Amino acid sequence: MAASKETSGSALAKIHGTPIAVRGASKTYATRSGEAVRALDPIDCDVASGEFISIVGPSGCGKSTLLLMIGGLLRCSQGSIQVGDALVTHPHPNSAAVFQRDLLLKWRNVLDNILLPVEIKKWKVADYVGRAERLMAQVGLQDFKSKFPDELSGGMRQRVAICRALVQEPRLLLMDEPFGALDALTREQMSVDLLKLWQQVKNTVIFVTHSVDEAVFLSDRVIVMTPRPGRVDLDLKIDLPRPRKLSIRSSPEFLSYVTTIRKAFEARGILVEE
Amino acid sequence: MRDLDPDLARKRHPAFGRASPWVFGLLLVLIWQVAVPLAHVSELTLPTPWQIVSRIRIDYRILARDASVTFLEVLLGFAVAIAVAVPLALAIFYSSIMERTFYPVLIALQTVPKVALAPLLVLWLGFGFAPKIVIGSLTAFFPIVIGIVVGLEMLEDEMVRLMKSMGASEWQTFFKLRLPAALPNIFGGFKIGIGLAVIGSIIGEYVASESGLGYRQLTANAQFDSTMSFAALVVISVMGVVMFYAIHALERTVTRLR
Numbered sequence: 001m002a003a004s005k006e007t008s009g010s011a012l013a014k015i016h017g018t019p020i021a022v023r024g025a026s027k028t029y030a031t032r033s034g035e036a037v038r039a040l041d042p043i044d045c046d047v048a049s050g051e052f053i054s055i056v057g058p059s060g061c062g063k064s065t066l067l068l069m070i071g072g073l074l075r076c077s078q079g080s081i082q083v084g085d086a087l088v089t090h091p092h093p094n095s096a097a098v099f100q101r102d103l104l105l106k107w108r109n110v111l112d113n114i115l116l117p118v119e120i121k122k123w124k125v126a127d128y129v130g131r132a133e134r135l136m137a138q139v140g141l142q143d144f145k146s147k148f149p150d151e152l153s154g155g156m157r158q159r160v161a162i163c164r165a166l167v168q169e170p171r172l173l174l175m176d177e178p179f180g181a182l183d184a185l186t187r188e189q190m191s192v193d194l195l196k197l198w199q200q201v202k203n204t205v206i207f208v209t210h211s212v213d214e215a216v217f218l219s220d221r222v223i224v225m226t227p228r229p230g231r232v233d234l235d236l237k238i239d240l241p242r243p244r245k246l247s248i249r250s251s252p253e254f255l256s257y258v259t260t261i262r263k264a265f266e267a268r269g270i271l272v273e274e
Numbered sequence: 275m276r277d278l279d280p281d282l283a284r285k286r287h288p289a290f291g292r293a294s295p296w297v298f299g300l301l302l303v304l305i306w307q308v309a310v311p312l313a314h315v316s317e318l319t320l321p322t323p324w325q326i327v328s329r330i331r332i333d334y335r336i337l338a339r340d341a342s343v344t345f346l347e348v349l350l351g352f353a354v355a356i357a358v359a360v361p362l363a364l365a366i367f368y369s370s371i372m373e374r375t376f377y378p379v380l381i382a383l384q385t386v387p388k389v390a391l392a393p394l395l396v397l398w399l400g401f402g403f404a405p406k407i408v409i410g411s412l413t414a415f416f417p418i419v420i421g422i423v424v425g426l427e428m429l430e431d432e433m434v435r436l437m438k439s440m441g442a443s444e445w446q447t448f449f450k451l452r453l454p455a456a457l458p459n460i461f462g463g464f465k466i467g468i469g470l471a472v473i474g475s476i477i478g479e480y481v482a483s484e485s486g487l488g489y490r491q492l493t494a495n496a497q498f499d500s501t502m503s504f505a506a507l508v509v510i511s512v513m514g515v516v517m518f519y520a521i522h523a524l525e526r527t528v529t530r531l532r
Contacts, residue, residue: 071439073435073438073439090438091438091439091440091441093441095439096439096440097436097439099432099435101432103432103433103436105450105451105454105455107454107529107532116440116450117440119450120437120440120441120442120446120450121440121441168440174439
């Protein structure tokens with residue numbers, strides 16, 4: 001049992017990941033006037049168990065839509081998505097999500113916010129307090145467990161949201177621009193912290209972002225999407241050694257990956273000078 | 275929200291914050307006490323605070339009995355208002371058909387001055403408790419419904435999506451998220467409602483009754499007993515304030531429990 005070790009600095013238990021198979025999944029929205037708008041062209045892609053995948057693309061390309069569909073929070077218009085052995089029809093019990101906004105309940109303190117999913121799933125709260133405390137210690141929240149969300153900075157709040165997701169020991173972690181609302185420095189720190197956590201749990205992560213550097217730094221694979229309606233433009237394996245340090249971002253390999261992705265954007269008319 | 279907390283001012287200037295409303299109130303009473311004899315106003319027109327207080331001390335038995343009658347009317351009127359408002363608000367929130375059906379009618383009815391229904395209600399329901407409770411609940415009802423509906427509707431969809439991602443049922447979403455998030459608005463509606471319930475009950479007593487503070491005031495007026503009229507008015511005000519703060523205290527308790 002993960003909760004047996006109470007020492008706050010100790011490592012987190014490994015979580016088994018889950019493979020994902022996306023088969024021709026697309027999304028069409030109906031606008032208010034009844035017009036059909038294609039948000040996402042049919043997507044095919046496979047994610048291996050324990051893989052860290054980032055999806056990058058311009059605003060409105062449907063990357064968040066794809067993430068929500070994988071999470072069972074949005075229906076596919078066509079096609080299907082399989083997480084593990086199960087066809088996705090509603091939120092997978094073994095997945096957890098972190099969104100751009102931390103979405104903390106302001107009347108709950110940090111610890112109770114982290115334990116919210118445990119209550120929802122009707123697990124025994126006492127069994128998860130130890131894990132919650134270890135997670136908090138890992139991201140520097142150990143002295144804040146009785147604080148309320150409005151007493152925390154944006155970065156701290158998003159750390160709580162990440163702990164709230166990981167306390168569920170999810171085989172699949174879905175992150176929808178989780179650092180999008182943070183300042184540049186906090187953002188870098190958060191990606192370092194996230195890698196530190198992931199290095200221990202090694203579950204499957206799908207990470208949606210606008211930031212090419214962030215995607216390359218974090219991921220095993222980066223999927224680059226075209227502008228709306230989104231399609232997979234480039235599926236790039238990132239062969240950088242782990243564990244990764246911030247300094248890796250000035251290595252020639254790192255820069256060449258970033259350049260490849262930027263070139264893909266430029267070819268689609270994004271990031272063009274003039 | 276925390277910034278709007280009245281306790282914040284008290285935290286900044288603890289002693290003055292606690293005393294300032296009392297000091298201001300006493301100052302007003304003092305001016306009243308001094309100005310009335312100086313201006314040679316008779317007790318019949320405007321009694322002094324001291325005369326009113328003395329009268330309350332002399333006739334406290336009558337006033338207490340009247341107050342208990344009015345208190346019960348207000349409490350029952352408020353309770354009926356909540357009993358009707360809660361299911362209606364939930365129906366409006368959860369069902370778009372209900373929202374389209376009830377909401378416009380409700381808003382139209384709100385423009386009808388409920389106190390103007392008092393004579394009719396007396397005609398239908400007699401002189402007893404019933405018409406006062408109905409008028410009290412009618413006047414209190416609207417802000418309570420609005421408080422609940424607006425409170426529930428203010429919640430962002432993203433919060434609900436988060437709960438869904440955890441596999442929460444609607445039942446869990448309601449009690450862990452929707453209700454606690456709506457509490458400030460719900461209690462805001464309650465606080466307005468209780469004040470209106472007092473007004474409604476008093477109006478009901480004005481129209482036809484044999485006891486209660488409104489009745490006491492009316493009879494005192496008929497006898498040119500301004501001091502008694504004021505005494506009843508003071509008791510009504512005190513009752514309103516006490517009920518308001520009772521709800522405020524309830525809000526703080528419930529908010530701490532969520």
